[in-house]
Amino acid sequence: MHPKTILSLTGAASLVAIPTARAHHGQDFLVALDADVPDPWHATVFSSFEWSKRGDEDELSIEPGFMAGIGPGLALGTSVRFAEEESSGWDYSSVDPTLQWKIPTGDFPVSFALSAGYVFAEESGHSHGSAGHHHHEEEEEGGVDPGPDGPGPGGEEHEHDHGQEHDHGSHSHGGIHRHGEDHFHLRFIADTRLGEQTRLVVNLIGVAPGSGEYDFGYAIGLRHQFTHAWAAGVENIGDFNVHGENEVIAGLYWTPVHACTIRLGAGAGIGQASSDFSLRSGVTWRF
Structure with a gap:
């Protein structure tokens, strides 16, 4: 795919997301999930876009959704994923209803949360x-x-x-990056600040598909706020299985107004099972 086409699609996805304006990814991060949830009677709407390349294969996806506060520290939401794989055209991929609970910790310096959901996937044709x-x-x-x-x-x-x-057809995402298969997912989230301007989030991730093969992984995000509007950071997501997918991502985060965060990132895979390179963008709008 031509680089100009990629950049055009990335920009278009961000612009489309703003009016409707998080995938199952974070509100303030690209792939790590933070502990914050909307207050009762408040909501966030979000959209994320991802392009990844592995060898001669390109994959594009966009995932819009919302999350609404339904009680103190409790939020319910859903996202819908659409993907284009191997030039097969854009298709509906999955829907992911999710419940997130921010565990009360009082004045403890670390916030904790649990996020659980179930992905109802359109069966992928690549694996079989x-x-x-x-x-x-x-x-x-x-x-x-x-x-x-x-x-x-x-x-x-x-x-x-x-x-x-x-081999070509079997290149479907597995582990915690599973696509094309119904599965339950759970994240245990720890979220803290290292000083006034730096934020650290750590996720422990579990995935349980219907086949009974459980997979575990992690996501880590470190973000430093340079000004009120601009922040930069690095994120890492991967499987605990040494033969699974792993990726390191450099992120840039812009908050033009208090209610809106725009995220941009570029990532590189680690290991043969990972994508060679990826570009990401996302928008979160809080109400």
Whole structure:
């Protein structure tokens, strides 16, 4: 994808988000979730945009949503994700109703919160498309399935091509970055200040899909406020599994008015399972 196209889409997503104006990501961070929730009878509306690249593959997604205070320290919200993967066009991906509770701690210098939700996902075609297509071809030809170790109908060359196709098709996000599969997610959040201008948030993340394979990970955000309007920071999100996805992101945060925060970030993946590079933007508007 041409860099000018990427920048145009990023800017357009931010502009679209402002009038409606957080994915399951934070109110004041890009991928880390902070402990704050709206007061009762108040709400935040948000939208996030992400572009990531891995090899020759591009993925675009936008996730608008809202969160409303329903009681002291308690908020309920939802977000909807739309994605474009491998030039297949924009499609609905998932909806994610979420409940967040800020645990009362009095004057303790660290705030704690729990965020829990369930993602109802549109089934992804990337994880199973190759194998299903291969099996369907064998049935149409009237042959007998030779099994995973047997040669394909086209001999060794066909088998080699099929292996590459399967690797390409199986590039779907797993672990705590899971897409295309229904799953329950939980975050335990710790949020504190290091001095007057620096904020640190730490998330412990658990994901439980219907298959019963549990995954755990983390997110960390460090943000320094340079002026009333401008802040910068660094964030890190990843799986505890050493073979999972991990990413480090540099963030820039602009608060033009008290009720609005605009976030921009650029990230780099760590390890073979991660994206090579990503760009993110987001807008949060508080009412």
